[in-house]
Amino acid sequence: MAMAGAVRCWRLGAGPSSLQIQALSLHMSKTAMGASQKDFESAMNQVKLLKKDPGNEVKLKLYALYKQTTEGPCNTPRPGVFDLINKAKWDAWNALGNLPKETARQNYVDLVSDLSSSDSSSQVKPEADRKQPGYETLVVTSEDSITKIMMNRPAKKNALTVQMYREIMLALEAASKDDSTLIVLTGNGDYYSSGNDLMNFMNIPPGEMEKEAKNGAILLRDFVGCFIDFPKPLVAVINGPAVGISVTILGLFDLVYASDRATFHTPFTHLGQSPEGCSSYTFPKIMGQAKAAEMLMFGKKLTAREACAQGLVTEVFPDSTFQKEVWTRLKAYSKLPRNALHISKQSIRNLEKEKLHAVNAGENSVLQERWLSDECMNAVVSFLSRKAKL
Numbered sequence: 001m002a003m004a005g006a007v008r009c010w011r012l013g014a015g016p017s018s019l020q021i022q023a024l025s026l027h028m029s030k031t032a033m034g035a036s037q038k039d040f041e042s043a044m045n046q047v048k049l050l051k052k053d054p055g056n057e058v059k060l061k062l063y064a065l066y067k068q069t070t071e072g073p074c075n076t077p078r079p080g081v082f083d084l085i086n087k088a089k090w091d092a093w094n095a096l097g098n099l100p101k102e103t104a105r106q107n108y109v110d111l112v113s114d115l116s117s118s119d120s121s122s123q124v125k126p127e128a129d130r131k132q133p134g135y136e137t138l139v140v141t142s143e144d145s146i147t148k149i150m151m152n153r154p155a156k157k158n159a160l161t162v163q164m165y166r167e168i169m170l171a172l173e174a175a176s177k178d179d180s181t182l183i184v185l186t187g188n189g190d191y192y193s194s195g196n197d198l199m200n201f202m203n204i205p206p207g208e209m210e211k212e213a214k215n216g217a218i219l220l221r222d223f224v225g226c227f228i229d230f231p232k233p234l235v236a237v238i239n240g241p242a243v244g245i246s247v248t249i250l251g252l253f254d255l256v257y258a259s260d261r262a263t264f265h266t267p268f269t270h271l272g273q274s275p276e277g278c279s280s281y282t283f284p285k286i287m288g289q290a291k292a293a294e295m296l297m298f299g300k301k302l303t304a305r306e307a308c309a310q311g312l313v314t315e316v317f318p319d320s321t322f323q324k325e326v327w328t329r330l331k332a333y334s335k336l337p338r339n340a341l342h343i344s345k346q347s348i349r350n351l352e353k354e355k356l357h358a359v360n361a362g363e364n365s366v367l368q369e370r371w372l373s374d375e376c377m378n379a380v381v382s383f384l385s386r387k388a389k390l
């Protein structure tokens with residue numbers, strides 16, 4: 001609804017601080033003797049800076065007060081029945097009757113002051129302000145009912161350290177209780193994640209290896225357990241290549257969106273290890289026995305499109321528009337009725353939970369043995385001495 005002079009350009013940019021300052025000065029003028037012509041002009045400018053559309057009813061009120069202030073009581077013939085917009089505007093102005101110009105001006109300034117205050121408090125804070133404190137290896141933010149957990153070791157391709165496994169568990173625990181509808185896991189930089197940080201195997205004192213392998217298996221059981229039990233929809237936003245455990249747990253997500261730059265690689269045999277993340281169960285279910293064996297036993301690396309064709313990925317997007325398209329989609333999904341969405345997720349998952357926990361326990365006890373094998377140690381030493389890369 002266009003209202004010349006009174007309500008225009010709702011989306012013109014203004015920093016929250018300038019809005020707040022102007023709202024405050026309008027509020028101060030409200031409490032003084034009466035609004036001046038300068039206050040009125042400043043309120044008119046302020047209206048143009050509002051980011052949130054106040055709705056037609058308020059716009060009509062503003063229009064009427066503007067006309068009353070500048071021209072006095074309504075003095076034009078009522079528009080015809082089919083001229084709906086102008087008729088609504090005329091009715092709003094006419095309804096002010098003989099309200100004095102000064103009172104109309106004051107009311108206009110007061111109304112804009114109220115609108116500005118609620119507008120500035122509803123503005124989106126910059127990411128730095130929304131960032132949840134307490135994480136060293138992650139950036140966790142919440143916006144639009146979506147909690148985003150971003151792995152944040154881009155220089156190391158988001159390889160997962162022991163601290164990072166723990167922080168992801170903490171972030172998931174917090175997200176399960178916050179008011180978000182969806183939870184996203186993604187990576188910062190060119191990789192989604194290069195999987196387990198192979199440094200986790202280093203600096204273990206002689207004689208401590210068995211104990212550390214046992215602790216590692218407990219950590220892995222708890223980590224994968226968090227994904228099995230997570231009560232809300234989990235979305236993986238795969239911004240680049242994914243390796244090892246960052247791939248295997250995808251079978252426990254509800255949506256997997258991938259950039260066409262992403263690849264999916266589980267080179268367990270090459271590393272002297274064996275599948276985890278419940279993939280020995282979820283992958284054959286998702287893609288069939290033969291394709292799962294190619295990935296999990298023979299380490300075949302899939303492109304994003306191949307992974308999508310096999311059912312591991314929900315949808316692939318061109319890298320150039322990946323973030324924009326995915327976040328637009330997720331923002332729309334986050335507006336779905338929250339409880340219905342969570343209950344649907346839980347109904348689907350509850351059928352499998354017991355089985356998944358049993359698979360997790362089984363995979364981890366095999367891995368605990370594998371970590372003590374020469375095959376595994378040689379592969380780790382090879383990578384760290386730069387003799388081998390994937």
Ligand SMILES: CCCCCCCCCC/C=C/CC(=O)SCCNC(=O)CCNC(=O)[C@H](O)C(C)(C)COP(=O)(O)OP(=O)(O)OC[C@H]1O[C@@H](n2cnc3c(N)ncnc32)[C@H](O)[C@@H]1OP(=O)(O)O
Binds near residue numbers: 196246390
């Ligand atoms: C006693 C047992 C305790 C165990 C406790 C753990 C419990 C949980 C275990 C769960 C098990 C999971 C299994 C897996 O995830 S298997 C997959 C393991 N990942 C790999 O093997 C990947 C190894 N990395 C690479 O092959 C390459 O780095 C790359 C990913 C192909 C990228 O190559 P590119 O040339 O582009 O880049 P760089 O190699 O130069 O990498 C940049 C720096 O990042 C370091 N990096 C990358 N990935 C890892 C990694 N996974 N572990 C350790 N470090 C990694 C790389 O060394 C470079 O560092 P630099 O700049 O300091 O040289």
